[in-house]
Amino acid sequence: MRTIRFSRKQLCIPYALFLFCFVVLPLAVIVYYAFTDGSGHFTLANLISFFTNGNTIGTLCYSIVTAAAVTAVCLVIAYPTAYVLARSGLKRGPVLLMLFILPMWINFTLRITALKEILTVIEGNLSLHPFLNTVIAMTYDFLPFMILPLYTTLLELDESLLEAARDLGAGEAEVFLRVTLPLSMPGVVSGITMTFLPAMTNYVILDMMYNSTYIMGSLIGSYFNIYDWNNGSMISLILFGLICLVSWVTGRGGANDAENRGAIL
């Protein structure tokens, strides 16, 4: 008399199937579409046209420059903020931190609407300064995602290492540059990936700000709108490749992903 044995391992079967069907298979489908033409024949034309078309290459370069600028501005604003919150012995540090990451839970389209209204009053026509407004809007949106990982690493920094550096004769600037900054690099890297990749792809922010966009994400949107699945898939695949490359280079373990998105309980 053997009944089916319940094993704890088997619990992962539904999720494994789910991941296979809705994460792995869709990727396989876009690989297929990326390397075929409209009638299903194998072709490299989509790949070649991506690298020979001035429009797509221009978009790629523009979005890299934009994303780099957004990331740099976020980092410059977020680092001192996280540093003060985590390391200056504020009594209500954790509560204050909430103040700075709370906006990430407000729908981003509503926040961008708010920003747009204000900037329109200040600047008038937003499309006159597309680059500037892109950087402002994306910084506004992504700042909490940069502050949070920086705060987490700076908070866990071992105070005794800083004391040791001071005892050994380092000045405040030297302590910061040679101890604090290197030790907070994991947070910096985490923050950069949390802002750089969205800044290359979140085209709807620009869409809302001034009705036209020139970043990688918007290419997918425009191919999608004209039912060009093959070229759309190729762009998706190239973006996915870029993302894999970035996460491989930064070697992010992924352990903090949930925390970086604001999982705090």
Next chain:
Amino acid sequence: MMKKILSHTWLVLVALFMYVPVLILAFYSFTKSTAIGAVRGFSLQNYVTLFTMEELRDMIVGTLALAVGAAVIASVLGTLGAVGAFYSRPSTRAALETANRIPVVNADVVTAFSICIMLIIVFGIDKDTFVPLVIGHSVLCTPFVYLAVMPKLKQMDNGLYEAALDLGATPFQALRKVVIPQIIPGIVSGFMLSITLSLDDYFISTYTKPATFDTISTYVVNATRGSQTEIKTALWALSTVIFVIVILAVMIMNAASDGPGKKQEVSAHDGRK
């Protein structure tokens, strides 16, 4: 002292940058103004519109229902997945973790596009069935539940499960009465995170939703292209309502974690390092 003043000024400036737009909008949502700049007297008209106009109400209720539905699916799948993976062979677990990371690191627009192509173009599933939308949001949320639950499993005392078995519990009972209670904080955290991810999503929704259905994000984006001032100012009210709800939620969570549970959480955190 100088340093303190400087650093506090900096915090205030950054906070102003983050909050001034939302607060100005909140202020104007209580007036008759249709544009920022000219104050035209107090009015609750925007709030009346927000809660009475059918189109807006349907959109809000739909967004919330989708978020809760996706979060429930994600919590069940992600928890089962994490528990199963935790007890599986390292190679199985590594494969699951790799697949689990794909939607996390991938750009939402790529995830959305790939799901849309597969379900709607290849398999021909009708968008109007809501199936692609719900699957899409589940793909977005489930990996985060998995990531929230896994650390709790690692902190768990494994002896308790064995003890339950020795005392005569079936594996299922032991799981339900011993393992699940220990990982509940992770599940709750994952559930809440799923809600916020789903509410904040634009790309998955726009690529997989039925044409007549709108989430808050897709609705707002369409409204910014339109010129209906009544809807535009009602959305200011919506933004204010959400802002207040988020503040209240954070305050409640803060109060809850300041209670007796706090100490336990801190020691668990230290144990992980």
